[in-house]
Amino acid sequence: MDNRKILVAGIGLIGGSLAKAIKINPEHTVLGYDLNEQSLDYGLKNGIIDEAYTDFKHAAQNADIIILAAPITETIELLEMLDSITFERKVIVTDTASVKNTVIETAEKLINQQIVFIGGHPMAGSHKRGIEAAKSHLFENAIYVLTPTKRSTEKDVHTLKEVLTPTKSKFIVLKPEEHDEMTGVVSHFPHLIASSLVHQAKKWQETHAFLPKLAAGGFRDITRIASSNPELWQDIFYHNRRKMSVLLQEWIEEMMHLKSLVDYNEKQEMINYLKTAKTYRDGIPTKDGGAIPAFYDLYVDIRDQPGALASVFKILADYEISVKNIEILEIREGITGVLRLSFYTEEAQKKGKKYLEQNGYETMIQN
Numbered sequence: 046m047d048n049r050k051i052l053v054a055g056i057g058l059i060g061g062s063l064a065k066a067i068k069i070n071p072e073h074t075v076l077g078y079d080l081n082e083q084s085l086d087y088g089l090k091n092g093i094i095d096e097a098y099t100d101f102k103h104a105a106q107n108a109d110i111i112i113l114a115a116p117i118t119e120t121i122e123l124l125e126m127l128d129s130i131t132f133e134r135k136v137i138v139t140d141t142a143s144v145k146n147t148v149i150e151t152a153e154k155l156i157n158q159q160i161v162f163i164g165g166h167p168m169a170g171s172h173k174r175g176i177e178a179a180k181s182h183l184f185e186n187a188i189y190v191l192t193p194t195k196r197s198t199e200k201d202v203h204t205l206k207e208v209l210t211p212t213k214s215k216f217i218v219l220k221p222e223e224h225d226e227m228t229g230v231v232s233h234f235p236h237l238i239a240s241s242l243v244h245q246a247k248k249w250q251e252t253h254a255f256l257p258k259l260a261a262g263g264f265r266d267i268t269r270i271a272s273s274n275p276e277l278w279q280d281i282f283y284h285n286r287r288k289m290s291v292l293l294q295e296w297i298e299e300m301m302h303l304k305s306l307v308d309y310n311e312k313q314e315m316i317n318y319l320k321t322a323k324t325y326r327d328g329i330p331t332k333d334g335g336a337i338p339a340f341y342d343l344y345v346d347i348r349d350q351p352g353a354l355a356s357v358f359k360i361l362a363d364y365e366i367s368v369k370n371i372e373i374l375e376i377r378e379g380i381t382g383v384l385r386l387s388f389y390t391e392e393a394q395k396k397g398k399k400y401l402e403q404n405g406y407e408t409m410i411q412n
């Protein structure tokens with residue numbers, strides 16, 4: 046089917062980024078629904094959505110495909126609301142929630158036969174929130190998990206993938222349970238730990254006022270995600286609470302083991318512990334397919350105006366920063382474009398970020 050109407054319900058960071066990507070296909074019309082009318086206005090003014098709705102039923106009935114991109118508890122509420130809406134034909138519904146079990150349980154209980162549900166989770170994001178932070182390239186090369194249900198056929202999954210093709214993500218199919226277990230380990234739990242490290246530093250600052258000034262690269266790297274949206278993350282921990290509890294227990298035991306290595310100066314065991322972690326971490330693939338770090342990318346927002354690219358390269362040249370590769374990801378007349386710069390080293394990437402920001406550019410490093 047051509048000229049599809051796609052409703053994005055919840056046009057924040059993820060919904061807005063999906064809307065921007067989906068709209069790259071000129072045959073797509075994107076409808077936006079959100080409780081926040083300012084987000085709808087922003088979406089319309091910036092060409093992120095084509096039509097804005099404040100009435101969910103009306104929006105849903107006008108759509109061929111519905112993407113629920115609100116927080117998880119609200120996604121479940123929207124799914125329940127869809128159950129009582131009359132649709133003249135089948136409608137494919139998907140979501141973006143970071144936890145799948147509770148969403149899929151709700152979907153399987155629906156009685157509306159017109160709803161075809163396929164769970165979804167694009168595995169990329171940011172600590173930022175809201176439509177202003179949305180980027181069309183957010184999901185490029187990222188894993189996009191799909192969890193088909195009893196309510197969907199292979200053809201429906203194919204149709205959904207077709208609609209999401211402009212995101213340039215890589216689709217994989219998982220069972221909700223395995224999804225929640227794995228994201229629990231590599232996404233949700235690290236957020237808890239990052240927040241706990243910040244709490245520890247905050248406590249120590251009471252007696253060591255200079256402490257924040259010493260919080261350099263290491264602390265910043267490991268705690269970036271502690272700056273994420275607290276309400277959203279409470280919701281994620283709640284929906285994946287059983288896994289969180291198990292992981293916390295395992296972590297406490299792991300910390301007790303580490304404590305004994307430190308207390309008894311188990312030198313070789315400590316080196317082995319660190320080596321094993323380093324080897325495993327260095328081998329983890331990135332979004333670009335290589336090991337971490339494959340190369341060091343920096344995304345720079347630029348205006349479509351004469352000299353915009355020249356000015357970026359002048360700044361980098363002034364500081365003798367070499368660029369390995371460049372790619373213009375998106376430039377449309379009058380609209381901000383995105384430039385992807387790849388550097389040889391992390392140091393060059395960070396310097397590039399610093400100096401471009403000092404010159405008024407908005408940049409992003411996507412890990």
Ligand SMILES: NC(=O)c1ccc[n+]([C@@H]2O[C@H](COP(=O)([O-])OP(=O)(O)OC[C@H]3O[C@@H](n4cnc5c(N)ncnc54)[C@H](O)[C@@H]3O)[C@@H](O)[C@H]2O)c1
Nearest residue numbers: 055056057058059080115116117119142143170171174175
């Ligand atoms: N932030 C990430 O890194 C990330 C990554 C992948 C998936 N997710 C998932 O995507 C979803 C959205 O997260 P986000 O980061 O975009 O959050 P966000 O706060 O940036 O956006 C959420 C949007 O939903 C709207 N909203 C809230 N309740 C609503 C309701 N009842 N009806 C309609 N709209 C409503 C808000 O006004 C906001 O615009 C969550 O389910 C989250 O688990 C987040």
Ligand SMILES: O=C(O)C(=O)C[C@]1(C(=O)O)C=C[C@@H](O)C=C1
Nearest residue numbers: 143167168169170171172232270
């Ligand atoms: O990059 C970040 O800030 C993220 O936290 C993104 C991240 C992740 O843990 O990787 C967070 C939640 C999602 O559901 C998917 C991706």
